[in-house]
Amino acid sequence: MDQRRLVFFPLPLQGHQTPMLQLASILYSKGFSISIIHTNFNSPNPANYPSFTFHSISDNLSESEASTEDLTLLLHNLNMNCLVPFSAILSEIMSEVGVACLITDVIWYFTQAVADSLDLPRIVLRTNNPSSFIAFTYLPLFREKGYLSAQGSKLDEPVPELPPLKKKDIPRIHTRFPELNDEVSRKMMETSKAARGLVFNSFEELEGSSLTLVRQHFQIPVFAVGPFQKQVQASFSSLLTEDRSCIPWLNAQQPKSVLYVSFGSIAAIDEAQFHEIAWGLAHSKQPFLWVIRPGLVRGLNGRGAPLPNGFLEMVTGRSMIVGWAPQEEVLAHPAIGGFWTHCGWNSILESICKGVPMICLPFFGDQMTNARYVTDVWRVGLRFEKGLKQEDIEKGIKRIMVEKEGKEMIQRLAVLKDNASVCIQKGGSSYQSLESLVAHILSF
Incomplete structure (x- = not known):
C-alpha cells in the first residue's frame, strides 16, 4: 500500500472547497501524494494545482437541482447521486496506486460506508469551526426543548446549555424540507463519530474550550491545524471570477x-x-x-x-x-x-x-x-x-x-x-497538531 497517497473529496461549495484544497496543499508539503475526486458541479480548476491528480465524477444534478437556494435539498441530492460514481472511481484509484487514507468534508456522510466497505480509513474535515460544530451536535436537544420554534422576543433568550448563544444563534438552514434537515445533520454527526479523525481549520488559542467539548463528545482524534491560509501560498480556488480592479x-x-x-x-x-x-x-x-x-x-x-x-x-x-x-x-x-x-x-x-x-x-x-x-x-x-x-x-x-x-x-x-502566527510555527499548537495528524495517517 502507498502510505503516502491521500484521496480528498471536497464539497462543491466555495466555503468548503477552499479549505479542503488548502489542507491538501499543507499535507502535500509534508510529502504526501494528493488525488482529488470532485463533482462536475462547481469543479475546481486542475491547472491551479499541477502537483495534484484530479478525478471528475458525475453528480447527476439537473440545472434546477444545481441551485444553492435550498441548501439542504442540494446536500441531500449530492449525497444520493454521488454514491455510485464515487465508489467506482475510488475503487479504481485504489487498484492502481494504493491509498493511505480518504479525507472528505463532514457533509459527505455517504462516504463512511464506502470507506468501510473498502477497508480504507476515513478522516473528516469540518470546514466550519469547533464552536459552531458543537452547536450542531446539540440540535436534537434544542429541538426537544422547543428552542428552534422560538419567535419574537424569545429569540433573544439565552441558551443555558451552550453559553454565550441566544436562541437566534442556533444553527438553522432554511429549507422547504425540514425533515431532510434533520436527516442531513443526523447522518453528518453519526458518520463523523465513525471516522478515524476530525480536522478543523482553527487553533487552540482561539477555540480551546470548544475543542475540549468536541473531544469529549466525539471520542476520536481531533486535530486543530489552522489557520490553513497562513500555511499555503495563496490558493486559486475561487469559483467566481475576481475583479482585480x-x-x-x-x-x-x-x-x-x-x-x-x-x-x-x-x-x-x-x-x-x-x-x-x-x-x-x-x-x-x-x-x-x-x-x-x-x-x-x-x-x-x-x-x-x-x-x-x-x-x-x-x-x-x-x-x-x-x-x-x-x-x-x-x-x-x-x-x-x-x-x-x-x-x-x-x-x-x-x-x-x-x-x-x-x-x-x-x-x-x-x-x-x-x-x-x-x-x-x-x-x-x-x-x-x-x-x-x-x-x-x-x-x-x-x-x-x-x-x-x-x-x-x-x-x-x-x-x-x-x-x-505563533501557533503554526515550530512548537506551536497547530504545528504540533499537524505533526500528530501526519503520524496518525502514517499509522494506518
Missing part, C-alpha cells in the same frame, strides 16, 4: 479608511434590505468596497441588483462596487479598516489573521453562532441585533471605523492575529 483603487485610499462589504458566495438578501444597506453605506460618509455578486438580491433571476435612485451620485469618489473580489488580498490591504461579513468561517478567520474588525450579518447555518463569538467572546465586531435599519447601519459603520470602540477591537485583534 479594486486593488489599484484601494492603493489610492487612506490607511484603514475603507469598509469592505461582502456576504460570501451563497447568501441572499431581499431588495428592501439591499436598499437599507446601500443608504447606510451612503450616509456613513466612509469609503467602501462593496461586492454585489449575481444572486445577492433575491428574486432578480441573476440580473444585477438595482441600486436606489441617487445612491451613486451620493457616494461618487469614495466607493467601488465589484462582482467579486480577491478577498484575502483585500483584507490584507492597508486601506481596509473594517469588514462587513456574512460570518462564514473562512471569512472570519481571514479577518482575524489580518487584524480587521467586523460587522456581522449572519444568514444561516454556522454563521449565527460565529457572529455571537465575534461579538461576545472575542469582542472584535458588532452586529445589528434588531434588523437592518439604515440609521443603525450608519452608526455601526462609524463605531467600527472611526470611534474608540473600533480601536479597542483592533487592539484585541492584534493579540489574536499574533496567536494565529
Whole structure:
C-alpha cells in the first residue's frame, strides 16, 4: 500500500472547497501524494494545482437541482447521486496506486460506508469551526426543548446549555424540507463519530474550550491545524471570477479608511434590505468596497441588483462596487479598516489573521453562532441585533471605523492575529497538531 497517497473529496461549495484544497496543499508539503475526486458541479480548476491528480465524477444534478437556494435539498441530492460514481472511481484509484487514507468534508456522510466497505480509513474535515460544530451536535436537544420554534422576543433568550448563544444563534438552514434537515445533520454527526479523525481549520488559542467539548463528545482524534491560509501560498480556488480592479483603487485610499462589504458566495438578501444597506453605506460618509455578486438580491433571476435612485451620485469618489473580489488580498490591504461579513468561517478567520474588525450579518447555518463569538467572546465586531435599519447601519459603520470602540477591537485583534502566527510555527499548537495528524495517517 502507498502510505503516502491521500484521496480528498471536497464539497462543491466555495466555503468548503477552499479549505479542503488548502489542507491538501499543507499535507502535500509534508510529502504526501494528493488525488482529488470532485463533482462536475462547481469543479475546481486542475491547472491551479499541477502537483495534484484530479478525478471528475458525475453528480447527476439537473440545472434546477444545481441551485444553492435550498441548501439542504442540494446536500441531500449530492449525497444520493454521488454514491455510485464515487465508489467506482475510488475503487479504481485504489487498484492502481494504493491509498493511505480518504479525507472528505463532514457533509459527505455517504462516504463512511464506502470507506468501510473498502477497508480504507476515513478522516473528516469540518470546514466550519469547533464552536459552531458543537452547536450542531446539540440540535436534537434544542429541538426537544422547543428552542428552534422560538419567535419574537424569545429569540433573544439565552441558551443555558451552550453559553454565550441566544436562541437566534442556533444553527438553522432554511429549507422547504425540514425533515431532510434533520436527516442531513443526523447522518453528518453519526458518520463523523465513525471516522478515524476530525480536522478543523482553527487553533487552540482561539477555540480551546470548544475543542475540549468536541473531544469529549466525539471520542476520536481531533486535530486543530489552522489557520490553513497562513500555511499555503495563496490558493486559486475561487469559483467566481475576481475583479482585480479594486486593488489599484484601494492603493489610492487612506490607511484603514475603507469598509469592505461582502456576504460570501451563497447568501441572499431581499431588495428592501439591499436598499437599507446601500443608504447606510451612503450616509456613513466612509469609503467602501462593496461586492454585489449575481444572486445577492433575491428574486432578480441573476440580473444585477438595482441600486436606489441617487445612491451613486451620493457616494461618487469614495466607493467601488465589484462582482467579486480577491478577498484575502483585500483584507490584507492597508486601506481596509473594517469588514462587513456574512460570518462564514473562512471569512472570519481571514479577518482575524489580518487584524480587521467586523460587522456581522449572519444568514444561516454556522454563521449565527460565529457572529455571537465575534461579538461576545472575542469582542472584535458588532452586529445589528434588531434588523437592518439604515440609521443603525450608519452608526455601526462609524463605531467600527472611526470611534474608540473600533480601536479597542483592533487592539484585541492584534493579540489574536499574533496567536494565529505563533501557533503554526515550530512548537506551536497547530504545528504540533499537524505533526500528530501526519503520524496518525502514517499509522494506518
